[in-house]
Each structure stands twice: as structure tokens, then as C-alpha cells.
Amino acid sequence: MSRFPSVDWFDEVRAVFNADDSYRGAGGGTCNCTAGMKIGDDIFVLTFEGIECSRAVVADEAALDDVDFYLDMPRGDWLEMVKNIAANGSADLHHTLNTLDLDREDGLATSHHGDQYREDLFFRYNQTLQFFFNASARIKSEYA
Amino acid sequence: MSESSAKESPAEKAEAPKFQPKYNWMNKTRSWGMRALPGKAGLKLGDLNMGIYGEIPMHWDDQSRNPRGAVPRRGMPPVGYAIRDKGGLWADCAADLYEEAIQRRWAPATDVPWDSIEPLPDDVEHAVCQVCTELTQYANVDIETITGWQHQMSYGYHEVKQYLATATFDAARHYECFRKRALVNGGGLGLEGPGQVNRMILESRGGWTEAVVYLFLVRGVFTMTLYRYLGRYAHNDAERFIYGHALADKARHVTYALDHLKFALAHVEDQQLVTATLLAIGDNGLARDLRDPVLKEALAIIFGGGIDGARQQGMEVYHALMRDYVDTHLAYCRWLDIPRNPAALPPPLNEYVDAPADV
Numbered sequence: 001m002s003r004f005p006s007v008d009w010f011d012e013v014r015a016v017f018n019a020d021d022s023y024r025g026a027g028g029g030t031c032n033c034t035a036g037m038k039i040g041d042d043i044f045v046l047t048f049e050g051i052e053c054s055r056a057v058v059a060d061e062a063a064l065d066d067v068d069f070y071l072d073m074p075r076g077d078w079l080e081m082v083k084n085i086a087a088n089g090s091a092d093l094h095h096t097l098n099t100l101d102l103d104r105e106d107g108l109a110t111s112h113h114g115d116q117y118r119e120d121l122f123f124r125y126n127q128t129l130q131f132f133f134n135a136s137a138r139i140k141s142e143y144a
Numbered sequence: 145m146s147e148s149s150a151k152e153s154p155a156e157k158a159e160a161p162k163f164q165p166k167y168n169w170m171n172k173t174r175s176w177g178m179r180a181l182p183g184k185a186g187l188k189l190g191d192l193n194m195g196i197y198g199e200i201p202m203h204w205d206d207q208s209r210n211p212r213g214a215v216p217r218r219g220m221p222p223v224g225y226a227i228r229d230k231g232g233l234w235a236d237c238a239a240d241l242y243e244e245a246i247q248r249r250w251a252p253a254t255d256v257p258w259d260s261i262e263p264l265p266d267d268v269e270h271a272v273c274q275v276c277t278e279l280t281q282y283a284n285v286d287i288e289t290i291t292g293w294q295h296q297m298s299y300g301y302h303e304v305k306q307y308l309a310t311a312t313f314d315a316a317r318h319y320e321c322f323r324k325r326a327l328v329n330g331g332g333l334g335l336e337g338p339g340q341v342n343r344m345i346l347e348s349r350g351g352w353t354e355a356v357v358y359l360f361l362v363r364g365v366f367t368m369t370l371y372r373y374l375g376r377y378a379h380n381d382a383e384r385f386i387y388g389h390a391l392a393d394k395a396r397h398v399t400y401a402l403d404h405l406k407f408a409l410a411h412v413e414d415q416q417l418v419t420a421t422l423l424a425i426g427d428n429g430l431a432r433d434l435r436d437p438v439l440k441e442a443l444a445i446i447f448g449g450g451i452d453g454a455r456q457q458g459m460e461v462y463h464a465l466m467r468d469y470v471d472t473h474l475a476y477c478r479w480l481d482i483p484r485n486p487a488a489l490p491p492p493l494n495e496y497v498d499a500p501a502d503v
Contacts, residue, residue, distance in 0.1 A: 027250035027389040030185065030243070050185040098388065099376050102468075116479040117237075117402055123368070123395035124244070127388055 001140040004082055005039040005075075009141060010046065010056035017135040018052045023128070031128040033121045036063065036070025039078045043070075046132075048125070053132060068118040069111045073100070079143055082136055090134040097122075097130055172215040189303060190239035202411070204228045204300030212300050225298040231412040233352050235403035238303040241396050245310035250389050252321035260381035261329050268379070271445035273331035275374065276322040278439055280333070282367055283322065285342045286315035286397075289359050293352045307400060314393040321386050328382075338436040344429040353408050353415070354422055360401030361476060362426035368394045369469040370443075373461065377447050398476075405480050419482050431490040434466075463496070470496040 002009040017023060031048040036059065045063055047055040064070050073081075077100075084095040093099060101108035101122075109122040122129070180192050193200075197213040207222035227233050235241075264272065290312045297305050326333050345358040371394060375387035409415045434440070440462055445451055447465075448458025470486075470493055477484045486497040 026255040027248050027392060030247040093376070093378065093384070098372055102372060102376050114479070116476055117399060120395055120399055124392055124399065127392055130388075
């Protein structure tokens, strides 16, 4: 069992995500980007290469300068999202990344660089990112 | 001729002239011994751009179908490609987008969970079908526009031609799945859309870059915004799947457009002001379409959960959608460094501007 949020938690999700071929078909698949996760004050950077999420590391605010985009929510909202996924097996309509991006005043996906080309990777890979977080339903989590 | 005389004797056979291969075509290659090596993600189209095969000139003189890097055959009649300048079509990301499109393909017939669709109230089903009717038209315009230009693009820039082939296929898939959604639940297709933007895109004759501005920077960004909101207010897993995957496809189209326009703005004289002028024309076309109430009303019904909810909540969400569209569109223009005056947008687009004028 891993605590959310932590590198161990992301590594467990990565293991499930990387091992499941079903995440690669039907519009999922190749995904090349670095995505920051700003969970309250905690920051993590995930690296997606080809069909895998190859790395998850703890990072600091400066690291967000280099990621293609990052997902930014208060810790409580992140907890609500991952708990919803755990309860339903995948995000319900109110907790998908797309919904959260639309419903939140400041959106969900953003960047420091403002490079539209890189920010739009969030839309190109949205399904893969959703698959990644949906994979968290298949691990045992505890919540900080 | 008798049967016996028709047969050759062994001696005659031996004397018959033999085909003497010369194999002199074998030295007609420019980089014998150079190998393209697969990387972690396989052997990608971009991996082939090494040595002379990676030389992509600003102007492509060859008017034949000669593949880039092959030895031309003398005396080949010209095909008459209209687009032979790199500035007229190029995007550095095209090879990667091609690979991404191939790899992330999906099949509406079997991948969409059609059995998750259950009967909806009549007003909502009417609205979904109306929106799908218009999205089907959008997809058809994508197909006709891209294929109408693609054959005019010279082979020197094959990465773009190949990527656009996938974009056409994406559009065919969108045409298919929106038509299927309209027909799968007993509603059927609705009223044809007003089509001012469709006509503007299809009839643009100023070059592929002009078509890109209309097709992707105006219509494409609007369609992307529709997909995002329709995904947010989907009624079942099938609709979620369709809008989510169509969004990813459309995001690739817009990525190509942004990358191409960046390149064109950097390399084609006066392109910045030309693009600004085209966008002003495009805004007017879109504004005329938006004054037609049909799409707005149908969207408001979907967002409001029915006619009753459309008046308040549905229209509020529709206005949020329009604000997001205008914000996103203007953000792209700023990123491309195209001068725009948001205050000068035609109504109703100007009602959704909340950013200060950037000119």
C-alpha cells in the first residue's frame, strides 16, 4: 500500500499502467511528454516515453519551468479525484481530467512557459493521462 | 504453320537471343550503405531523415513524383504541383504527428461502447442528433479541404503529405462516428447547418496556408472546444469515448496548424499581416454561423439536461464555452504573434472577450 501523493504511489501506478496492453489500443498509446503534478505544495514530474510512463520523481517549483505542462490543484481536490477513481474503477464524469480542466476557475492544465504547442500535449494525450490515473484504482492507496 | 514447325528444336532454342540483364540501375542510388536505425519507439518516419534524405530544401524544383532522395529519371513530364515552397506547407512536427496518428488510431465500429447508449428524453436526443449533424458536416469539410490541397503538394515534403493523409482519415472517422451517434438511438440526422464557414474554407483559393488558417485556427479550435464541452456533458460512455478521442485527433490537427503557421510566419514575406487579414475574414464567417440559433439552442439543451434547463444553466454553459473558444483562439494568435484587436471581433464573438486589447 502506498500513500498518495508520493513517488512510491506513482511508481505503483506506473507498474500497473505499463503492464496493461489495453491502455495502448483504441486511441491510447504512444505518448511523449513530461508532465508536472502540483498537488498542493508537493510537486512530482512524470515522464512518458513511447507507450510507457518511464519515470516519476519529486521535484520543486523550478522544475515546472521545464515540463510540457503541469496539472495544478489544491491537495483536497486531488484527493477527491483519486478517491473517486478508486471508488468507481475509473473517473466518473465529474472527475475526469477534461471536466476538472473545464470546471475549475483557473483550469487544471497550465504551464510556466506559455508555449501553446507544448501545452496542447495535454489535449493530444488526454486519454493516456486519464488511463494513467484510472490505473490507480487497481492499487491500494492510503491518503495523506 | 504445322504443329511440328511451331516447336523449336533444342539447337534453335540455344541460338535464340537471350535476355541479357545489365543491372545498370543498381548504381543509381545516392547513399548506398547508409542505414536508418530504429530507436526505442521503433523505426519512425523522422528517423529516415539522415544524410541526403534529410535535406529538405526551401523550394522543391522537381515537378515529378520522384521520391525525395531518389535519382530522377530524365524526360519525366511535369505533374504540375502548385505547392513547391516549403513555406507553403511545412511543419517540423509533421513526421512525429504522422506516427502519433497511426499509433493512436481507433475504430468507431468496435472501440466505441455503443451498448452504453440508453434512451434519452426526446428533447435531449433531438439536441444530440442536431449537434452530431453539424459535426458530421464539419468533418466532411475537413476531408474535402485537405484532399483538395494534398495532391497539389510536391513530393519533396512527403512528411506533410503523409501526416495530412492521417488527418483526412481522422476526419473520415469523425464523420462516421457522429453519423452513427445520430442514428444509433432512434433520433437520426437533424437540420443542415448554416455553412458560412464551410463555404469559406472550401472556397479559399489563396493557398494551403490560407486554408490552414480557416480550417484549423478558426473552425478547428472551435470544434476542439465543442468536443471538450460535449465530453464534459456526455450522457454515456459511448459519447465520452467519442468526444475524448475526437478531441485528441483534433488537437493533432491544431498542432500541425500552429507549427506550420510558425514556420510560414518566419519564412514567408508579409505572412503575418496576411494571416491577420484572413483571421478577420474568418471571424466574420464564424460570427455569421453563430447568429443562427440552431447549434446554440441544441448545445444549451444538452448542457442544461433538457429544454427547461437550457434557458438558464444550458445557456450559462454555452456562454462559458464561447468564452473558452475566444480565449483559446486569441491565445493561439498571441503565441503566433499575429496582431489581433479583440475589441474589433464581430458580434457575437466580441461579447466573449474578457482580455484587454493586445494591439
